[in-house]
Amino acid sequence: MRAYIGLGSNLADPVEQVKTAISHLQQLPDSELIAWSSLYASPPMGPQDQPDYINAVVEVKTTLTALQLLDALQAIEQQQGRIRNRHWGERTLDLDVLLYGQEVIDDARLQIPHPGLALRAFVLYPLAEIKPDLTVPNLGQIQQLLQNCPQDSLRKLEKIVL
Secondary structure: OEEEEEEEEOOOOHHHHHHHHHHHHOOOOOEEEEEEOEEEEEOOOOOOOOOOEEEEEEEEEEOOOHHHHHHHHHHHHHHOOOOOOOOOOOOOOEEEEEEEOOOOEEOOOOEEOOOOHHHOHHHHHHHHHHOOOOEEOOOEEHHHHHHOOOOOOOEEEEEOOO
16 A cells, blocks of 8 residues: 655754654655655644744555554654644644545544645645556545645755655
C-alpha cells in the first residue's frame, strides 16, 4: 500500500526534527521510503503566538495497516519529544497519515483522507511535488485541489538530502 505522511515541526530546530523523522520513517517495519518533498515553511494554522512551521510530505510503501502505521508514527513523535499542550499549538513533531492508498477510513482514531488535506497549502504543495498526478479519494485530482488552495505565505525551502 502507498501511504502519504505529512510532517511538521516548529520547535527545537524544526528542520532537524523533520529530517530526523524522515530517517526514522526509513526504518519503519515492513515499509520502504519511496519519495520525499522539499521542506516548506508556513505560518501556524492556530494560535499565532508561536513560530512558523517547517513541513514536508513523504511517500511510503508499506504492508502495515493504516492503524499500525498511525501507531508507528505516534511512537516516532514520542521518541522526538512530542508534547500535546494545546490544539494546533506548537510542537516538536507532528506526523499525520494523509492518504492510505485509495482507501477512505472513518475511524475514531484515524480519518483518511486527512480531514484538512484540501484546505492546507503546507500539505497540498509538498504532496503535489512528489506525486503531481495524484487522485485524492472523494476529493479529486491534486492539481485541481491546488487551484482552490492558494499558496499564500507558504515558502518552498531546500530539497531534503538523506
